[in-house]
Amino acid sequence: MSADSDTDQTILKTPLNDLHRALGGRMVPFAGYDMPVQFDGIMAEHTHTRTAAGLFDVSHMGQVRLVGDGADAALERLIPSNMKELKPGKQRYSLFLNDAGGILDDLMITRREDDLLLVVNAACKDADIAHLTAAMPTGIAVVPMPERALLALQGPDAVSVLDALVPGVAELTFMTSGSFDWDGADLWISRSGYTGEDGCEISVPEARAVALAEALLADARVKPIGLGARDSLRLEAGLCLYGHDIDTTTSPVEANLQWAMQKRRREAGDFPGGERILRELAEGPTRRRVGLKPEGRAPIREGAAILEADGRNVGTITSGGFGPSVGGPVAMGYVETALAEPGTALFAEQRGKSLPLQVATLPFSPHNYKR
Amino acid sequence: MSDRKYTKDHEWIDVSGGEATIGISDYAQDQLGDVVYVDLPDVGQQVEKGAEAAVIESVKAASEVYAPATGEVTARNDALDDNPALVNESAEGDGWFYRMKLSNMSDLDGLMDAEAYAAYLEALD
Numbered sequence: 001m002s003a004d005s006d007t008d009q010t011i012l013k014t015p016l017n018d019l020h021r022a023l024g025g026r027m028v029p030f031a032g033y034d035m036p037v038q039f040d041g042i043m044a045e046h047t048h049t050r051t052a053a054g055l056f057d058v059s060h061m062g063q064v065r066l067v068g069d070g071a072d073a074a075l076e077r078l079i080p081s082n083m084k085e086l087k088p089g090k091q092r093y094s095l096f097l098n099d100a101g102g103i104l105d106d107l108m109i110t111r112r113e114d115d116l117l118l119v120v121n122a123a124c125k126d127a128d129i130a131h132l133t134a135a136m137p138t139g140i141a142v143v144p145m146p147e148r149a150l151l152a153l154q155g156p157d158a159v160s161v162l163d164a165l166v167p168g169v170a171e172l173t174f175m176t177s178g179s180f181d182w183d184g185a186d187l188w189i190s191r192s193g194y195t196g197e198d199g200c201e202i203s204v205p206e207a208r209a210v211a212l213a214e215a216l217l218a219d220a221r222v223k224p225i226g227l228g229a230r231d232s233l234r235l236e237a238g239l240c241l242y243g244h245d246i247d248t249t250t251s252p253v254e255a256n257l258q259w260a261m262q263k264r265r266r267e268a269g270d271f272p273g274g275e276r277i278l279r280e281l282a283e284g285p286t287r288r289r290v291g292l293k294p295e296g297r298a299p300i301r302e303g304a305a306i307l308e309a310d311g312r313n314v315g316t317i318t319s320g321g322f323g324p325s326v327g328g329p330v331a332m333g334y335v336e337t338a339l340a341e342p343g344t345a346l347f348a349e350q351r352g353k354s355l356p357l358q359v360a361t362l363p364f365s366p367h368n369y370k371r
Numbered sequence: 372m373s374d375r376k377y378t379k380d381h382e383w384i385d386v387s388g389g390e391a392t393i394g395i396s397d398y399a400q401d402q403l404g405d406v407v408y409v410d411l412p413d414v415g416q417q418v419e420k421g422a423e424a425a426v427i428e429s430v431k432a433a434s435e436v437y438a439p440a441t442g443e444v445t446a447r448n449d450a451l452d453d454n455p456a457l458v459n460e461s462a463e464g465d466g467w468f469y470r471m472k473l474s475n476m477s478d479l480d481g482l483m484d485a486e487a488y489a490a491y492l493e494a495l496d
Contacts, residue, residue, distance in 0.1 A: 037431070043404075297408050324430065
């Protein structure tokens with residue numbers, strides 16, 4: 001979910017930084033953090049995650065608690081999703097919206113017994129915390145959790161690996177979560193992720209993060225995975241990257257994320273930008289986010305213009321690269337709504353060449369969630 | 372040792388008679404990671420020293436490859452179309468990019484030999 005932005009400030013490190021280096025990670029600056037882009041190689045890491053289990057350090061992301069009676073109703077004023085109906089242990093994807101109906105960030109929200117737990121993008125977390133703090137009424141606290149790390153274990157073997165260490169995890173279903181004890185450490189584990197595979201995200205006290213990562217890596221089915229494969233996995237899964245596929249200029253309807261807006265909210269339109277979003281729901285948006293499959297072997301990158309056969313500009317590529325599981329290039333972008341039907345033949349302009357591509361159904365690689 | 376020369380941008384060039392073979396160094400392929408596509412110049416195309424002659428796509432990003440000398444392209448490595456991973460497996464062998472007829476042998480002046488390139492890489496780390 002997160003966007004990259006290098007800063008001039010001192011680079012931040014997650015609790016796993018030394019471990020990444022010891023494992024041979026190639027480190028790059030990402031959203032202000034020193035993060036591994038790859039270990040064995042993006043292709044091998046991608047394939048390993050789709051066939052066994054990949055361990056990701058996502059501790060750079062923001063974990064934030066909202067505490068206080070009425071936190072659900074207060075949060076609803078910033079997002080277009082149902083919070084009041086969200087049952088304890090359930091997790092939901094949502095979007096912070098601005099008054100124009102643009103997307104300020106995308107996030108995961110879980111209702112726990114005593115709070116709402118939010119996970120937000122690294123590059124947006126300071127702005128998100130300020131946004132929340134300004135919006136929450138007296139009596140509702142915004143509590144960042146820098147004392148906790150976040151690991152993701154993803155892939156068909158992920159839950160079996162984790163359940164062997166933390167019995168009971170296998171009973172979670174997709175988008176549910178719970179509190180678990182591991183060797184005296186309190187973990188918060190959700191069955192969700194950002195790869196399209198089955199798996200979990202594990203919130204762990206930072207002092208125990210390395211020990212937990214090492215315990216997971218001790219299982220032969222688990223390998224460390226860098227940001228490069230995280231990006232190719234999420235792109236094949238058709239998942240948005242904030243700052244690229246969605247930003248303040250894109251609405252949830254344009255982004256094809258209207259499923260994140262439940263019925264009560266869609267009917268009421270009682271969220272920032274509600275007027276625009278209700279209009280787009282009723283009349284259709286002028287453009288849509290779609291999957292795009294280049295016909296050749298050349299990856300088509302973010303920023304390339306999308307053209308019709310007559311050369312008319314009809315959109316832009318927002319994410320593009322090589323899909324190791326697909327075995328070829330894959331992309332996402334925005335096109336005029338009339339051209340958003342799968343199978344529509346279009347072109348992308350890159351390095352002075354016009355490359356044929358087709359609107360494709362997302363995801364490129366099927367989701368393997370355990371519902 | 373061959374008389375292979377290297378550029379600071381990590382291309383190599385082998386000259387035999389008036390013809391040269393060009394590729395990227397093993398160090399460069401390792402930095403790029405998995406190569407998934409190589410956009411090679413066409414036979415007959417003129418390339419100019421220091422200008423973009425090819426583009427190499429890894430999973431993560433596209434990178435330009437500059438011509439180490441000026442001249443006309445006489446061959447391209449068609450094997451890279453079907454198997455771009457050859458660049459990772461054999462950057463300084465079967466993973467060559469293109470051949471060219473050199474316009475000026477003096478373009479090679481100032482390029483590094485293998486020993487100087489190794490020292491150059493050492494200084495980069």
